[in-house]
Amino acid sequence: MTDRSPIPYLDLKRVNDTFQPRLSEAVDRVVRSGWYLRGEETRRFEEEFAAYCGVKYCVGTGNGLDALTLILLAYRELGLLVPGDEVIVPANTYIATIFAVLRAGLRPVLCEPSPLDHNMDVEMMERLVTPCTRVLLPVHLYGCLARMDDICRVAREHNLLVVEDAAQAHGAALPPLEEGQPLRRAGSLGHAAAFSFYPAKNLGALGDGGAVTTNDEFLARMVRSIANYGSPVKHIHDFPGLNSRLDEVQAAVLSVKLPRLDEDNARRRDIARRYALGICWERLGCPCRDGLPYNAAYYLDDSPAGRMRHVWHVFPVITPRRDELMRHLESQGVYTQMHYPVPPHRQKVLQGELGTCSLPVTERLASQELSLPLWPTMTDDEVQHVIDALNIL
Numbered sequence: 591m592t593d594r595s596p597i598p599y600l601d602l603k604r605v606n607d608t609f610q611p612r613l614s615e616a617v618d619r620v621v622r623s624g625w626y627l628r629g630e631e632t633r634r635f636e637e638e639f640a641a642y643c644g645v646k647y648c649v650g651t652g653n654g655l656d657a658l659t660l661i662l663l664a665y666r667e668l669g670l671l672v673p674g675d676e677v678i679v680p681a682n683t684y685i686a687t688i689f690a691v692l693r694a695g696l697r698p699v700l701c702e703p704s705p706l707d708h709n710m711d712v713e714m715m716e717r718l719v720t721p722c723t724r725v726l727l728p729v730h731l732y733g734c735l736a737r738m739d740d741i742c743r744v745a746r747e748h749n750l751l752v753v754e755d756a757a758q759a760h761g762a763a764l765p766p767l768e769e770g771q772p773l774r775r776a777g778s779l780g781h782a783a784a785f786s787f788y789p790a791k792n793l794g795a796l797g798d799g800g801a802v803t804t805n806d807e808f809l810a811r812m813v814r815s816i817a818n819y820g821s822p823v824k825h826i827h828d829f830p831g832l833n834s835r836l837d838e839v840q841a842a843v844l845s846v847k848l849p850r851l852d853e854d855n856a857r858r859r860d861i862a863r864r865y866a867l868g869i870c871w872e873r874l875g876c877p878c879r880d881g882l883p884y885n886a887a888y889y890l891d892d893s894p895a896g897r898m899r900h901v902w903h904v905f906p907v908i909t910p911r912r913d914e915l916m917r918h919l920e921s922q923g924v925y926t927q928m929h930y931p932v933p934p935h936r937q938k939v940l941q942g943e944l945g946t947c948s949l950p951v952t953e954r955l956a957s958q959e960l961s962l963p964l965w966p967t968m969t970d971d972e973v974q975h976v977i978d979a980l981n982i983l
């Protein structure tokens with residue numbers, strides 16, 4: 591054990607304290623307003639978040655799982671999907687992605703990730719397309735954008751919908767297609783996208799929250815109706831609905847936090863770069879090239895891959911010594927997590943839903959991934975503590 595203070599995986603109190611007193615003022619304003627759902631705060635945040643993502647519409651929802659489910663249900667009501675249609679999803683995602691597909695009565699088809707960026711392997715994805723495929727559902731895992739240009743090309747060739755699961759990627763962006771144009775942000779890269787504002791996310795509320803973003807007016811209207819008991823106008827229920835709305839308190843909180851998202855993501859990138867350059871990767875048994883992790887390009891802004899703005903929701907270390915490393919770090923006062931040690935296809939609840947699958951890359955990641963502490967208000971000393979603790983192993 592060291593005499594330095596312990597480093598939690600994430601210290602949300604310290605993150606949210608830096609938004610005070612504006613967070614408490616925003617909550618207080620809503621409490622005093624007497625209006626708690628479907629009001630001015632939600633309308634304003636939806637407008638701000640749509641503008642931030644670079645889309646025309648944003649619809650607040652109760653959480654990220656509902657946001658994804660609502661997009662798929664809305665496409666069903668609009669006649670673009672029918673029960674049993676196939677949706678290609680990454681096998682190494684949080685289980686919510688797959689639950690959303692099943693809740694919408696569709697069939698998830700699991701695709702292996704690329705070991706380079708842990709996102710959907712686009713070549714395999716293309717091989718999985720069948721006449722029953724209707725949707726490609728990439729997840730921007732850990733804050734790293736999936737290969738959206740390639741995914742959208744495949745979608746165009748096969749006439750498929752592209753739904754982004756952007757729950758881990760608020761603010762992640764591709765460079766503009768032409769100079770002088772804005773960045774192309776997560777949430778604007780497919781036909782529709784789902785976000786989660788779970789408190790630990792890069793843009794986190796003080797409870798559950800989510801959003802759908804899209805440029806499709808019909809889809810946005812349908813999502814809003816289904817999320818409000820299938821009601822397009824008061825007293826009229828045209829569709830089987832859910833109750834899933836972003837509430838006024840969470841919307842007010844998110845409006846306080848959104849203006850600092852880019853700055854917070856820049857600090858996340860800075861910490862990721864420090865980890866990449868400071869840790870002795872070879873000694874940890876991590877796949878490396880020239881002493882840097884094999885995916886080093888993502889850490890270095892001047893490389894072609896580095897031009898993609900990775901937002902480091904999670905900093906993954908991939909090593910066969912994962913469990914030993916986790917115990918060692920804990921003995922040094924550094925707390926880590928795993929994303930995700932039991933992959934969805936191994937979960938009891940999905941047995942019988944997914945057919946038999948052989949997913950060796952997904953299984954290797956599940957047994958080897960360790961996530962280091964990374965949040966925007968970590969100090970440089972704390973980052974160095976993590977690096978030192980790893981380098982003495």
Ligand SMILES: Cc1ncc(COP(=O)(O)O)c(C=O)c1O
Binds near residue numbers: 683729757758
């Ligand atoms: C990739 C991914 N998709 C969907 C979700 C679901 O979001 P929520 O927890 O807000 O329902 C999460 C949340 O952790 C996630 O990480």
